[in-house]
Amino acid sequence: MCTHLIKRGSRYYFRRRVPSDLVSVVGSKEITKALGTSDRATACIQCRLESIRLDVEWSALRAAAETKDVIDNASTTAQASVRKRAYEDAERAYEEDQEYYYRYVWDEGFEEEERERFEADAARQAAVLREAHRLAGMPLPRDPAAVRADLEDLGLQPRTPNTSAPAKSVKSLRDVIPSWIARNAPKENAIGRTDKALSLFEQAVGVIPLVELKKAHGAAFVLFLLDGNARGFGRKTAHNHAACITALLTVAVKDDLIERNPLDLTFDKSIGAEKREPWTDVELSRMFGHALFSERMGDLPEWQDVKPADGRALLLILQHTGARIGEIAQLRRGDFQMLGGTTAIRITAEAGTVKTAESERTIPLAAHLLANTWFGAWLAAVMDGSRAGDPAFPSMAGRARGPGDTAVQWFREFRADASLPAGALNGSHRFRHWIRSALAAKNIGDATADAITGHAAQGSSGRVAYTTIPLAVMLDALNALKYPKVSGAD
Structure with missing residues (x-):
C-alpha cells in the first residue's frame, strides 16, 4: 500500500496534508507533486522517497522553532552556547545538503529529466533550510561572514567552514535498488520486501559503503536475523530477508560497483521449523x-x-x-x-x-x-x-x-x-x-x-x-x- 499516492488520469501524483502546526510556516495546507510516471511500481518508490523527504524537512522546521524558544528564554551564556551549537548543526546540514546534490544530482548517469527533478528537490531543501534558520533567529549557512561576526560578538570562535566541494559519495546497497528494479521489473510487493530487508540490514550493521562491506558484516546480519525473540519471525522469513540482500549484491557486481559479493548469508532455514501438514x-x-x-x-x-x-x-x-x-x-x-x-x-x-x-x-x-x-x-x-x-x-x-x-x-x-x-x-x-x-x-x-x-x-x-x-x-x-x-x- 502506498500512502499519499493518487492517480489523475494515467499519471500518478504525491499528495500529503501539512501538519497543522506547520501550515503557517510552509504556507499551504497540502503538498501536491507530480511524480512524472504512469507506472505504479515506480510511483510508489518515488512516493515513499518524497514522504521521507517531507518528514526530514518538517522535523527540521520544528527543531528550528524549538531552538528559537530556547534562545529567547536562555541566559546570555546559554544563548552563546545554543547559538554555537545551532551554527555547527546548520553547517553540518548545509554540508549534507551539498552531499545530497553531488550524490543525486551531479551524476552524469542521470537523464536530463531526472536531473531536473532532483535539482528541484535540492532547491526545495535549501529553501526549507533557510526557513529553519529564519525561525531560529540565525544567519543562513550560506552567509558565513555574518554568522562569524555574530559569534565573535559573543566571545566565541566559530569553526572554519569547509568550502571545498565534497568528493562524490561512495554508493551503498540502497543506491543499488533503482538498478535492481530496472533489471528485474519486480512487483510492488517484491519492492516492499526488499526495502524491508534493506532496513533490517542497515539496522544490524549500519549504512556501509559497498566497497567497505566485509564478511563480518554478513555474519553480524545473519546473527541479527536469527535472533527470533527480538525479530519476531522465524528462520524461513530470515532466509527470505537474506535472499533480498544477496539479490542486491548480485546487481552491484553486475553494475561493477564491487568485484564480488563479500557476504556469506547462508544458513539452514529448516532448523526448528514446523512443517505444514495436509488437512486431515x-x-x-x-x-x-x-x-x-x-x-x-x-x-x-x-x-x-x-x-x-x-x-x-x-x-x-x-x-x-x-x-x-x-x-x-x-x-x-x-x-x-x-x-x-x-x-x-x-x-x-x-x-x-x-x-x-x-x-x-x-x-x-x-x-x-x-x-x-x-x-x-x-x-x-x-x-x-x-x-x-x-x-x-x-x-x-x-x-x-x-x-x-x-x-x-x-x-x-x-x-x-x-x-x-x-x-x-x-x-x-x-x-x-x-x-x-x-x-x-x-x-x-x-x-x-x-x-x-x-x-x-x-x-x-x-x-x-x-x-x-x-x-x-x-x-x-x-x-x-x-x-x-x-x-x-x-
Missing part, C-alpha cells in the same frame, strides 16, 4: 460440514465484510485446485473459461500478484466440483459472458489491501468459527499440501502436480525444467482424487 479427514469433515455449506449460509456473519457466498466458492475452489488463496481471491469473471470443452480457471499476473513465472497457469476444474449443485449455479452466474473484467469475488475486492489479504483474514475467522486449528501453519496453504499428497498417493508425476499447483519443476541438474502438461492430463489427475464430502451439496 476429520478437519475437512468439520470444514465442509459447517453451516457455510448449507442452506443456513445466509444467517452467518460477514467476517471481514465478505459475503458468505464468496467465502464458500473460495474454499471449494481451493480444495479442488490446491491454488494459493491470493491467486483465487483476485480472479476476474473472465478468468473462468471453457477451453476445448473443459471448464478451467486462468491464473495470470494481469489479474493481480503471482509468486513466480510458473504461477501463471490454467487449471481445469474437477468433475467433483462441477457436480456440486450450489457451485454449478454460482459458476453459471460468473460465466454468463458479462463484465469479464469484474472481480469474481466482489466482496473481497475494492479495498486498500488486496483481495488475497482480505481472503486470508476471512479464512482465519472462518476457522475459528468452525473449530479448526489456528495459527500460521493452519492457513490456506494446507489445501496445497492436501492436493500434492493426494496426487502423490495416486502416483501422479511431479511434472503434472507442479503444473497444477504452479511450482517450478526441477530437472536432475537442479535447474528449472519447463514441461508443458496438457489440460486433459491435469484434468484426469484431478478427477482421480477422492474429495471430501461437502454438506448437503454432493
Whole structure:
C-alpha cells in the first residue's frame, strides 16, 4: 500500500496534508507533486522517497522553532552556547545538503529529466533550510561572514567552514535498488520486501559503503536475523530477508560497483521449523460440514465484510485446485473459461500478484466440483459472458489491501468459527499440501502436480525444467482424487 499516492488520469501524483502546526510556516495546507510516471511500481518508490523527504524537512522546521524558544528564554551564556551549537548543526546540514546534490544530482548517469527533478528537490531543501534558520533567529549557512561576526560578538570562535566541494559519495546497497528494479521489473510487493530487508540490514550493521562491506558484516546480519525473540519471525522469513540482500549484491557486481559479493548469508532455514501438514479427514469433515455449506449460509456473519457466498466458492475452489488463496481471491469473471470443452480457471499476473513465472497457469476444474449443485449455479452466474473484467469475488475486492489479504483474514475467522486449528501453519496453504499428497498417493508425476499447483519443476541438474502438461492430463489427475464430502451439496 502506498500512502499519499493518487492517480489523475494515467499519471500518478504525491499528495500529503501539512501538519497543522506547520501550515503557517510552509504556507499551504497540502503538498501536491507530480511524480512524472504512469507506472505504479515506480510511483510508489518515488512516493515513499518524497514522504521521507517531507518528514526530514518538517522535523527540521520544528527543531528550528524549538531552538528559537530556547534562545529567547536562555541566559546570555546559554544563548552563546545554543547559538554555537545551532551554527555547527546548520553547517553540518548545509554540508549534507551539498552531499545530497553531488550524490543525486551531479551524476552524469542521470537523464536530463531526472536531473531536473532532483535539482528541484535540492532547491526545495535549501529553501526549507533557510526557513529553519529564519525561525531560529540565525544567519543562513550560506552567509558565513555574518554568522562569524555574530559569534565573535559573543566571545566565541566559530569553526572554519569547509568550502571545498565534497568528493562524490561512495554508493551503498540502497543506491543499488533503482538498478535492481530496472533489471528485474519486480512487483510492488517484491519492492516492499526488499526495502524491508534493506532496513533490517542497515539496522544490524549500519549504512556501509559497498566497497567497505566485509564478511563480518554478513555474519553480524545473519546473527541479527536469527535472533527470533527480538525479530519476531522465524528462520524461513530470515532466509527470505537474506535472499533480498544477496539479490542486491548480485546487481552491484553486475553494475561493477564491487568485484564480488563479500557476504556469506547462508544458513539452514529448516532448523526448528514446523512443517505444514495436509488437512486431515476429520478437519475437512468439520470444514465442509459447517453451516457455510448449507442452506443456513445466509444467517452467518460477514467476517471481514465478505459475503458468505464468496467465502464458500473460495474454499471449494481451493480444495479442488490446491491454488494459493491470493491467486483465487483476485480472479476476474473472465478468468473462468471453457477451453476445448473443459471448464478451467486462468491464473495470470494481469489479474493481480503471482509468486513466480510458473504461477501463471490454467487449471481445469474437477468433475467433483462441477457436480456440486450450489457451485454449478454460482459458476453459471460468473460465466454468463458479462463484465469479464469484474472481480469474481466482489466482496473481497475494492479495498486498500488486496483481495488475497482480505481472503486470508476471512479464512482465519472462518476457522475459528468452525473449530479448526489456528495459527500460521493452519492457513490456506494446507489445501496445497492436501492436493500434492493426494496426487502423490495416486502416483501422479511431479511434472503434472507442479503444473497444477504452479511450482517450478526441477530437472536432475537442479535447474528449472519447463514441461508443458496438457489440460486433459491435469484434468484426469484431478478427477482421480477422492474429495471430501461437502454438506448437503454432493
